[in-house]
Amino acid sequence: xxxxxxxxxxxxxSELIPxxxxxxxxxxxxxxxxxxxxxxxxxxxxLLALFVRMSQxxxxxxxxxxxxxxxxxxxxxxxADGKLITLEADxxxxxxxRQNIHLAGLDQRIELIEGPALxxxxxxxxxxxxxxxxxxxxxxxNPGYLEWALHYSRPGTLIIGDNVVRDGEVINGQSDxxxxxxxxxxxxxxxxxxxxTATALQTVGVKGWDGFTLALVNG
Ligand code: SAM
Numbered sequence: 001x002x003x004x005x006x007x008x009x010x011x012x013x014s015e016l017i018p019x020x021x022x023x024x025x026x027x028x029x030x031x032x033x034x035x036x037x038x039x040x041x042x043x044x045x046x047l048l049a050l051f052v053r054m055s056q057x058x059x060x061x062x063x064x065x066x067x068x069x070x071x072x073x074x075x076x077x078x079x080a081d082g083k084l085i086t087l088e089a090d091x092x093x094x095x096x097x098r099q100n101i102h103l104a105g106l107d108q109r110i111e112l113i114e115g116p117a118l119x120x121x122x123x124x125x126x127x128x129x130x131x132x133x134x135x136x137x138x139x140x141x142n143p144g145y146l147e148w149a150l151h152y153s154r155p156g157t158l159i160i161g162d163n164v165v166r167d168g169e170v171i172n173g174q175s176d177x178x179x180x181x182x183x184x185x186x187x188x189x190x191x192x193x194x195x196x197t198a199t200a201l202q203t204v205g206v207k208g209w210d211g212f213t214l215a216l217v218n219g
Contacts, residue, residue: 002208009205013042026100030067033096039066041206045073052077055158057131062086063117063145064137068097072104084110087117121148129154136162139179142186155219161186165202165211190215
């Protein structure tokens with residue numbers, strides 16, 4: 001099945017998403033630096049960019065930068081005076097991300113904060129709420145990330161959580177994988193929170209079988 005999923009993704013990407021030299025170079029830089037290929041796929045990057053535009057976001061928080069591939073997709077969809085703050089714990093990933101952000105000409109629009117995300121989130125001081133929050137870091141910490149996301153939200157904020165299906169393991173309550181438990185708790189917390197209207201979608205494609213949650217903070 002994986003071969004077919006990838007072929008369909010590649011077809012959709014080639015038909016719908018214009019080739020982009022900078023994004024291509026970003027992926028090459030990540031690969032050359034030995035970063036794990038955990039960036040979103042191009043069609044997912046475009047989906048994030050569409051969410052940014054549809055929600056008319058001006059301020060974005062991303063938790064989990066890697067080489068800034070998804071950051072660049074989202075930041076480009078912001079208005080010129082928009083801002084994206086992205087959090088990354090691994091100094092090697094952060095170093096590559098900084099180079100890629102510079103390559104994309106987005107130094108003014110993207111702020112990368114290096115360090116464990118929970119610590120960075122705790123240290124934000126008196127900042128305006130975010131319009132869109134993309135949670136894509138270490139899954140065991142997803143419950144904590146959701147709490148902070150709600151803290152830095154306003155009615156209308158869109159909170160997106162990536163990699164919540166995990167090859168179907170999400171339904172295995174007996175799993176010994178802390179990432180599965182983090183994602184399950186995250187989903188339960190979203191479902192139990194009356195401030196949120198949410199859904200989740202499974203996806204297949206070049207990134208295998210996974211999915212994402214989409215939660216809107218109610219007015
Ligand atoms: N959003 C990226 C993209 O699509 O291009 C992919 C992010 S990758 C799935 C997850 C990233 O989260 C990795 O770079 C990893 O180093 C980072 N990470 C893991 N634990 C973290 C933590 N506690 N705080 C901040 N970043 C963390």
